[in-house]
């Protein structure tokens with residue numbers, strides 16, 4: 138099994154293990170670095186590199202050479218490892234957060250405090266802004282002719298889950314009105330009632346992501362202590378039922394101190410509901426690192442390349458056994474692939 142892993146997939150896993158790259162001459166990069174207000178790299182500057190036979194990886198820009206063994210030589214378009222040429226690579230333009238997609242965070246504030254998430258931490262440094270439907274459609278128009286293939290929407294919870302979902306529905310409807318069915322729309326809400334899933338489906342969303350975060354109930358109770366573990370899984374299962382197979386997905390974080398078998402069990406349970414997991418490396422974002430370690434008794438660690446490959450390989454088996462297909466996703470992370478080893482795309 139291991140012998141069949143493409144060399145470039147191993148290289149991608151190694152890059153993800155470290156998560157950062159030092160760029161020799163940042164100002165000469167062809168495209169600006171991406172600065173996110175949501176997702177694993179909240180508050181950090183990142184670039185996308187494509188190398189080998191189509192592998193795409195998103196990496197944080199290291200501030201010093203000492204932080205990482207990887208360097209991107211902009212002039213020679215070359216990834217170097219420990220000072221030696223490793224893979225030729227091209228920077229890929231991020232339209233808005235990621236290549237080919239407009240992935241927008243509708244609200245950069247959140248009333249919750251998930252321990253692995255930097256959104257509540259950066260909100261004290263940013264002006265509260267809710268992206269109104271008109272602003273979103275105008276933003277999409279600006280990049281529509283740059284190879285745009287889909288729209289993805291996420292949001293913090295600014296007052297209540299229902300209010301956030303209502304706002305997301307208004308945005309989905311506005312996009313549909315403006316662009317018809319030309320662009321698939323993926324949504325990543327916080328949902329704690331079935332009506333939230335129904336509302337988004339009725340508004341016209343094509344794909345949905347509701348995150349497991351940790352499939353280990355004890356870890357979930359620590360890192361998402363404001364949420365109910367069972368109810369969260371119920372929402373994901375319901376989303377799989379409403380949106381259908383290959384249209385619902387969910388992050389399971391690797392690196393919170395869970396057992397290997399827990400991750401596989403989580404991916405299996407989801408697949409039984411027609412939902413595809415994104416097995417996501419924990420990002421020990423400097424904004425939350427010490428508080429997360431304190432909450433988890435220092436169990437948090439970014440997963441090794443070997444762990445990423447093992448889980449992606451097992452996940453591929455799980456998906457194939459249940460006839461699920463990652464390549465059908467048209468939006469969000471399973472389409473982008475920059476942060477994970479994605480089965481059926483990377484191996």
Ligand code: SF4
Pocket residue numbers: 247248249250251254255256257292293294327
């Ligand atoms: S619900 Fe949790 S993960 Fe989502 S933005 Fe709020 S704090 Fe972060």
Ligand code: SF4
Pocket residue numbers: 176177195234235240469470471473474475476477
């Ligand atoms: S994989 Fe997901 S979180 Fe990572 S850059 Fe792509 S869309 Fe963003």
